[in-house]
Amino acid sequence: MNKKKITIITVIFVFVVFVLGIGLLLVQHSQIGTLKKQDTPINKKIGVNYWSWQITASNSNYETFKAMVDQDFIGIKQFSPSYLRVSVGSFNNTKLNNQMLDYILEKCKDEHITPIFSFFALGDNNAVDGMSHTNHFGDYKVAQKHYRLVVRNTIKHYAQENIIWEDMNEANYGGNYWFNQPVSLTQAKDYIKLDEYICSCLMQYVENPILLTGNYTFMGKQTIDSFELSVFAGIPLKNKHVSFHPYIYGRPEQLLTNRYYKKFFRALNKAKASDISATELGFGTPKNFNGSYTRQQQSSYLRREILILDALGAKQIILWTADSTDHTWSIENKDGTLNSSGKDIHHMLKQLHGYSFYKRLKTKKNIYAFLYRNGNKSKVVYWSTDRKTKVFYFHRKNLSISSNPKVLLY
Numbered sequence: 001m002n003k004k005k006i007t008i009i010t011v012i013f014v015f016v017v018f019v020l021g022i023g024l025l026l027v028q029h030s031q032i033g034t035l036k037k038q039d040t041p042i043n044k045k046i047g048v049n050y051w052s053w054q055i056t057a058s059n060s061n062y063e064t065f066k067a068m069v070d071q072d073f074i075g076i077k078q079f080s081p082s083y084l085r086v087s088v089g090s091f092n093n094t095k096l097n098n099q100m101l102d103y104i105l106e107k108c109k110d111e112h113i114t115p116i117f118s119f120f121a122l123g124d125n126n127a128v129d130g131m132s133h134t135n136h137f138g139d140y141k142v143a144q145k146h147y148r149l150v151v152r153n154t155i156k157h158y159a160q161e162n163i164i165w166e167d168m169n170e171a172n173y174g175g176n177y178w179f180n181q182p183v184s185l186t187q188a189k190d191y192i193k194l195d196e197y198i199c200s201c202l203m204q205y206v207e208n209p210i211l212l213t214g215n216y217t218f219m220g221k222q223t224i225d226s227f228e229l230s231v232f233a234g235i236p237l238k239n240k241h242v243s244f245h246p247y248i249y250g251r252p253e254q255l256l257t258n259r260y261y262k263k264f265f266r267a268l269n270k271a272k273a274s275d276i277s278a279t280e281l282g283f284g285t286p287k288n289f290n291g292s293y294t295r296q297q298q299s300s301y302l303r304r305e306i307l308i309l310d311a312l313g314a315k316q317i318i319l320w321t322a323d324s325t326d327h328t329w330s331i332e333n334k335d336g337t338l339n340s341s342g343k344d345i346h347h348m349l350k351q352l353h354g355y356s357f358y359k360r361l362k363t364k365k366n367i368y369a370f371l372y373r374n375g376n377k378s379k380v381v382y383w384s385t386d387r388k389t390k391v392f393y394f395h396r397k398n399l400s401i402s403s404n405p406k407v408l409l410y
Helices: 003-028 052-057 062-079 098-110 124-129 140-157 185-205 224-233 252-256 259-270 295-311 340-351
Strands: 046-050 083-088 114-119 164-166 211-216 241-244 275-278 317-319 356-360 367-374 377-384 391-394 397-400 406-409
Touching: 046 062, 052 062, 052 083, 052 098, 062 098, 062 340, 083 098, 098 114, 114 140, 114 211, 140 185, 185 211, 185 224, 211 224, 224 259, 252 259, 252 295, 275 317, 295 317, 295 340, 295 356, 295 367, 295 377, 367 391, 377 391, 397 406
Parallel strands: 046 083, 046 317, 083 114, 114 164, 164 211, 211 241, 241 275
Antiparallel strands: 356 367, 367 377, 377 406, 391 397
């Protein structure tokens, strides 16, 4: 073989290796926002938010508080979540009422639920829940300094517990969610500094801590710009695991098609974030900020969004909410039992217990069919977004199909 041929072969080989290398890098950093095979069973990803403890904690005595928690846990136990996301704020000083938070933690242990402690920095508009800071500290900088003590005291107190931590709730939304401050690059840099402080406290006090960062509000016309400000300022680079709140306006399939969510996922991939978690999602009934929904629509949309988020690789999928005080969003009735939405979701998860998403099957555009596997066993979950479509042709059979996901042994 002459030198010219050797040179050509070498050049081709180097080029192929280069292309393959670039391809591997693109695959490695282009996973968020695409459907992909999962290793974790869907039922192990599910959790619920728990908000009403804050309201009750600031407006009642300890025994009344315990009675409320016990009643809420009736429904929580029926739902069998893997996670309970608990809002953490401060009261009139730099310390939490640890006695009440301790009680919730013990309830989680009893039910083998992993708590997620999410820090909330609310302003005057939510003073009734006892978490207001600007009520007591009118100065923005003083309020931030105060909240650092809240962060340190909380992390130090619960350092030995099995807790997943989450940084500032929806700070990118600004206003009431970030000390009543407007959205700006300065504001983004401020809450990233607090995020970094949370990281430093975790590293100081907690062995092998898990932190969900970002804690972004829903992505839409008014919020995508503020999200990009925080990406520009560097928040996903501080931690690879990013949490967000996909409160969809209408059909949950928009997670796969909506331009703002596509932009959101592209930005996270560009910032080399590795994992996502949905720590709030829901459809208020009969009406709320993300639309008007009947209880049946709520049930259907929640199940579909859970399936889509699972297929997108969300590590945690946390519904808003578990408690009956926020009744329009709740999966519980006022007596603590599961409502129809809660029952429907629980039934679907029971059918898919131990099964992990494998792939989306090829179907017509308006039909979704997800293949789930558990070892050698397979199930298909299917539904339609078109009311006119009544039949799903699958394996030489015509199956009835609707907007409600159905589970088929495959």
